[in-house]
Amino acid sequence: MRKLAFLAPLAATLAVAAMAQAQNPNVNVTIGPDLQRQVEKLGDREVNEQIAALQTEVGKALAQRYPGATANLVLNDLKPNRPTMEQIRQNPSLDPIRSVSIGGAAIKGEIVTADGQSRPVDFSYFSPNIRDVWGYSVWRDADRAFERFGDQIERGRF
Template structure:
């Protein structure tokens, strides 16, 4: 009887862990052809970090709205607000502090829900004006685009 008392809570814990793992969303992000040509100028590491940020934001949103879904996304465009390390290295005349530009990101793809429904998604956000650039980080507007995209997923707009 004591063996059963040990294994029952263990079995329940394993069942809950398996259910949680089955509900974990999958986010696949690829880079569009135009952005692929820009990676060398922006820097591999910087673009990889942005892809990871997009994956994290979308995974969080999918877990809220569509548990167990898969998102297949294409990062079509990505623009920094300030020069990246690679851009400063390639163009020494750029000031990493005072050089400011319109940034943002464009995303398209599909969300496949756990029941097999395919939902096309398309979103882009770029600062409309240089005066509207808000924040001091290199990727603030791209981060804002990812956050807004995640919010739309959570709200069920896709």
């Protein structure tokens, strides 16, 4: 009887974990051809970190709005606000603090809901003006683009 008392909560926990795993959205991100040509200049590691940030943000949004959905996204454009480490390495005249530019990201693709409906995705955000760039991180506007994209998914725009 004691073995059953121990196994019952364990079985319940595993069942809940399996249900949560089944409901987790799947986010696939690929790099578009234009951005692929820029990866060498931006740096592989930094681009991969941005892909991971996009996957995390979209995964959270899909879990809220479309549990069990799959997002197949193409990151078409990615621009930093400040020079990346690779850009500084390639061009030492860039200043990691004073060099500021308009950043952001462009995303296309589709969201396939758990019931099989396909919803097209086309989203981009870039600072409209150099005066609108705020924050001190290299990828602030790209992060803002991912956050806004996640918000749009949660609101049901896509």
